[in-house]
Amino acid sequence: MPADTAAWPAMTIAEAHARLTAPGQRYEMEEKVIRGIPTRTWKNAPATLREVFLNGRAFGPREFMVHEDERATFDAFARATLTLARQLQADGVGKGDRVAVIMRNLPEFPVAFFAAALVGAIVTPLNAWWTGAELEYGLTDSGTKVVLMDAERMERLGDHLANCPDLVRAYVSRLPAGAKPPAIVRRLEDVIGPVNAWTNLPDAPIPDVALEPEDDATIFYTSGTTGKPKGALGTHRNIVSNIMASGIAAARNFLRRGEEPPEVDPLTAPQRVTLLVVPLFHATGCHATLSPAVNAGGKLVFMRKWEPEEGMRLIEREKVAATGGVPTIAWQLIEHPARERFDLSSLNQVTYGGAPSAPELVRKIVETFPGSLPGNGWGMTETSATFASHLGKDYEVRPESCGPAAPTGEMKILSLDGATELAVGEVGELWVKGPNVVKGYWNKPEATAETFKDGWLRTGDLARVDEEGFCFIIDRAKDMLIRGGENIYCVEVENVLYDHPDVMDAALVGVPHKTLGEEPAAVVHLKSGGSATEAELRDWVRQRLAAFKVPVKVAFWPETLPRNANGKILKTELKKVFEEQE
Structure with missing residues (x-):
């Protein structure tokens, strides 16, 4: 344990959460009955993705997305999104219809995502790494009506589109000039134009579609290791809960070290710039990064694929404050021989998940980037990304943990047969409950019944939880070896x-x-x-x-x-x- 932690923490996790969630506070909670289950929720969270979009629109001329030589302000993003939303309605897309988005990280992805959400569709981002046959499965399993994709996915999917009976229209961005796609395909640029011209689009009205927190909003397919991927059906409440969970984790970090969290007005505060390395078609990229950035006026810098020197060049050029993804990225930022050639002083948060990391990495981040916040966490597609967050000094002191749950979340450890709740510190299967746990699996009632029990999600992870609520993931139950x-x-x-x-x-x-x-x-x-x-x-x-x-x-x-x-x-x-x- 570092020597400077002797007077730390200033208060317990429970005390910090009680302060931050007290009546009248930004992170105040209220109990809602969701599908018959009493659930702690965030009282002041945006109600739906519509409110998230409107909050982002308030940032107007502020730059929102950077991709190579393309730049889009919040106003340009809003104009493109509303233009595309109007087109989707003209295509007959209505509430509950599925609209698939299949792209690498491009500025068109957030436009497609929010346009579909605003018309009440269930947005279905499919894994851009999948083969044409796998993508066909995602489109047919979800019953997608309209798909928006990039040219690379079009090349992979072209021969499969005819096998998707529910599909009425496909929009493709960045299609080469001489391409001759099937009749069902239309160039996305014919609707919204190129990125740098979005600012010239008309300011269309927001769709007159009633949206509620419990409405279906997204289908994200799991990366299951056996059988076909399952579509996790998420609601608007599931998604927006990430916005509050990430905020309270940062505020808790201040209280734990004896400082008051700063009062922040997003419209006047310095803009948070994130180098986005994780894919937007993954719950972490979409729910834990994109939606909070839109809501709070953050800037997203895209790169095609993580490459250390290009990443460092972008950090220097765009004054990036946060990045991460997997531990390897953090190690490369610390140890790459070219690091000294770049000014990385703006970087103050390096976070990752999805893989174990060495306790030494936490110490190295703090040494290399003074004043920075190393971060880790735990979540899964079925928890709409982040469920537990681990930042700063808490992470330094407990580097093997993925942190405590947000105060709206509950965790318990059960025996592998699900029959017995285990004592503090014992290893068993982690079960979680909270407003970000999805409804279930799309059109798979048996799998839903097996995994979701009275509001609780069986995670399949082996874990233990200590006296203060810090979770330690031991392994995937299915990956544990028995010798x-x-x-x-x-x-x-x-x-x-x-x-x-x-x-x-x-x-x-x-x-x-x-x-x-x-x-x-x-x-x-x-x-x-x-x-x-x-x-x-x-x-x-x-x-x-x-x-x-x-x-x-x-x-x-x-x-x-x-x-x-x-x-x-x-x-x-x-x-x-x-x-x-x-």
Whole structure:
């Protein structure tokens, strides 16, 4: 524990939450009965995405999005969004219809997302990494009526559009000039024009569509490891709860260190600039980044794909304050040999999730970026992104934790059969409840009944919760290894590997064994200049953990370990390394 934490914390989590949620405070709570379940909610949250959009519109000439040489103000964004909303209505899109958005991070994505939301559609962002067949599944499973996509997705989907019976129209952005798409396709630029010309669009009226907090708003498909992806059906309340949860986590950080949270007027406060690396088609990018940025007048800087030097150039040029995604990005910002060539002094928040990280990383962030707030958290598609948040000194002191839940959220630990609630500190399956837990799975009543119980969500994560409510994710229940009857939590071994000074990225997987069932094997990516050997890494783990947890093999990966769009390491891919060695 750092030496400067002796007089810290100034108050408990419960005391801080009580202060911040007291009557009359910005984060005041109220109980609502949602689908028959009493639920703590945020009293002062925007009611729907319509209110979020209107709050963003108030920032007018302030710059909102930057993508290469394209820039859009909040006013330009609003004009493009309202123009597209009017077109969607002309296409017959009404309340409850599904409108899919399939794009990489482009300025057109937020326009498409909010245009569909404003007309009452259920916005269905599909994973832009999917194949044409997978995208076809998403369109047909959701019953999408209109799809908005970029040219890359059009190339992948072209032959599949005819197999989507509910589809009446497709809009494609950035289609090459000579392209001859199917008749169902129209160029998006024919409706809203190019990004830098959005400011010249007419100021159309906002759609006259009644929206309520419990109305269906989004379908985000899970990254399930078995079977077809399931569509998590979220409401407007689910989404806007992120706005309050992220705000109260920052305010709590002030109180915990004995300071009063500043009174902030978003219209006059310095603009928060975020370098967005996570995809907008993922709940974290959309719900935890896009919606809060629109609501509070933040600026989003897009880049096609994370590349350290380009990222640092953008941080310097745009005076970026916040970025992150997965721990590897933070490590590269700290250790990249070109870092000294760039002015990164504006960067004051580096956050990540979706993968374990070494406790050492927290200390390195604070050392490298003085005054910065390292951040971590936990959430899933079914919790509409963030459920627990971990910032600043709390994270420094408990680097293995993902933080406490927001005060509207509840957590409990149950036995794996779901029958018994376990005591504080015991490891079991994490169940959560709160206003950001989705309604269920789209058109999958059996899966919904299995996962959602009386307002509680079975997360499938093994975890423990300490006396003050800090959650420690131990592993995915399905990823836990059992070696000869002994449980091995992958995250525990991975964290030890991350502590080795040469290790940049690490993952533990199970390899089959005839008598023990399975044994642990590790795949690691070394830092630039790192020279650790297999024997050295196995010995490193052996000195710190029980012998049965030591990897029987260590394989070296030439680059950052492969991840899905949610930032989770693709362990199925890594297992193939050891299959090939058999």
